[in-house]
Amino acid sequence: MNVLTALDPSADYSKTQLQLILGAWVLSGAVDRKRAISVTNGDVPEGDYAKQSIYSLFYSLYRSMGDVPSDSGERYELTFNTWGYAWPSSWGPSPVSLTDPQRFGKHAYTGLYQFEAVREYVAARGGKVHVVEMGCGTGGGAHHVCKEVLPDCTYEAVDMQKAAIETCLRKFVPELGGRLKATWSDATQLTIEDGVADFVAVNETHVTEQAGRATDEDRRFFATAHRMLKPGGYLVWGNAIPDSTWQPCFELLESLGMKQIEVRDVTPEAVVARDEDKGRVDAYVRHCIETFYGFRIPFLGDKRRLEAEFAMKNFYRNPGTNLYDNMTNGTDTYKVVLFQKPALA
Ligand SMILES: C[S@@+](CC[C@H](N)C(=O)[O-])C[C@H]1O[C@@H](n2cnc3c(N)ncnc32)[C@H](O)[C@@H]1O
Incomplete structure (x- = not known):
């Protein structure tokens, strides 16, 4: 074994x-x-x-x-x-209790929506935005975002692991009154329709791991993200990966027609x-x-x-x-x- x-x-x-x-x-x-x-x-x-x-x-x-x-x-x-990060002091006070054992993961999910452009986009829609997350794990982050970060959103959380989706269905979906959907699928083979998401969220999803290059799986992954986004919608993506892999991934995203808006380095945190x-x-x-x-x-x-x-x-x-x-x-x-x-x- x-x-x-x-x-x-x-x-x-x-x-x-x-x-x-x-x-x-x-x-x-x-x-x-x-x-x-x-x-x-x-x-x-x-x-x-x-x-x-x-x-x-x-x-x-x-x-x-x-x-x-x-x-x-x-x-x-x-x-x-999630590894997550300490809340950067330049972003204001920490949004999560200092005694919460999973606060660094919660910071990571909160930080995806901390960009000024994102806040303006959400405010312009009265908070009613739709998120698709690729690689959600148990949905702990999806639940946190639905409760604390985007309280008027709807959210579809996707992971390739059945056991993780079962946890999401047991622990998080029932509490959110229909706002959170958990889907078991490889995120590169999603049948979710084109152009439905205001945000595609990717938080420490185990892709883009190969040093210095984007793989075929990475290409399929980001092509799916691009396909599911509404025109004007955003990919919000956080992770710790080989430093040499960021640029090839940025080039891949640009080749798909995506525009880089902002990149924040939180490695010290x-x-x-x-x-x-x-x-x-x-x-x-x-x-x-x-x-x-x-x-x-x-x-x-x-x-x-x-x-x-x-x-x-x-x-x-x-x-x-x-x-x-x-x-x-x-x-x-x-x-x-x-x-x-x-x-x-
Ligand atoms: C480090 S975990 C992070 C999980 C979650 N985002 C979190 O922060 O708790 C990486 C996740 O990526 C998922 N993953 C990797 N490749 C995937 C793929 N092609 N489709 C769906 N999920 C994938 C794994 O199943 C795993 O749940």
Whole structure:
């Protein structure tokens, strides 16, 4: 069993199934010839993992863990699969409580709509705008935006992971009285009609990851975003990705007919967020490891426990990991980007 490649994005694994899957992974440590996960910085080389498998594991895990205490004792269900950033002081006071365990993710979603041009667009429509989000995860961000940022919007949240959409349907959709729709689909194959969205939102969606180039998947992804936007509508996009990938993506967007309006670099604030979030991440990883019995198997359990800890912490860009270092040394940068589909003449 290789949890990095073999899990199914159309599954929503139960806790019992996860016990068996992780137990099998621990036992397979007896025959593994090389480690795919570095136990010095958590790095997993490209090609040794499939994002479909990793997110399938994570979203089933988050649901199975349910409410857990953060390092400061606040109980929460992990629904923001987001690094996020500390709220930039030049943007005014933080819009989220300083004790909220998922505040950095909430900042990231709030920040997508912080641009002056966006505020004017929303105000001109009395707040009645339609958002399509590509790669919404559990919909924690969609829920936050519907409640706190665009309280009169309608919102369609899309993700390729069934388990994430199931969480959105359970936890967020019912509360919003028909304003939030959750759709399970690969965002590059969406059948949503052309020209319906005032905003297409992309928040830390796992695309545009290849250093120095835009891939075929990236092209299909952004072509879909462009297709779904109304003329005059906006793509709002935030992520930490290889710095060398931004320019090829900007060129790709321009080749599709999109116009760059503003680019904000929040990398320093993203590093602060990872520093301040370390206690919560450490506590969450510890809860997960303690929950799954496989990690108690003598010898093999210890080996896999170390790999699981490093891999999860690297995924969260925790201090001491490869992805954290990439953000402090400028290999990866966190930007919040606004592009517009020009209005019809
Ligand atoms: C780091 S998570 C971020 C999730 C969410 N936006 C958040 O901030 O909590 C990346 C997400 O991108 C989704 N994703 C990646 N490629 C996708 C695609 N082609 N179509 C739909 N979702 C995709 C993954 O399933 C995963 O939920």
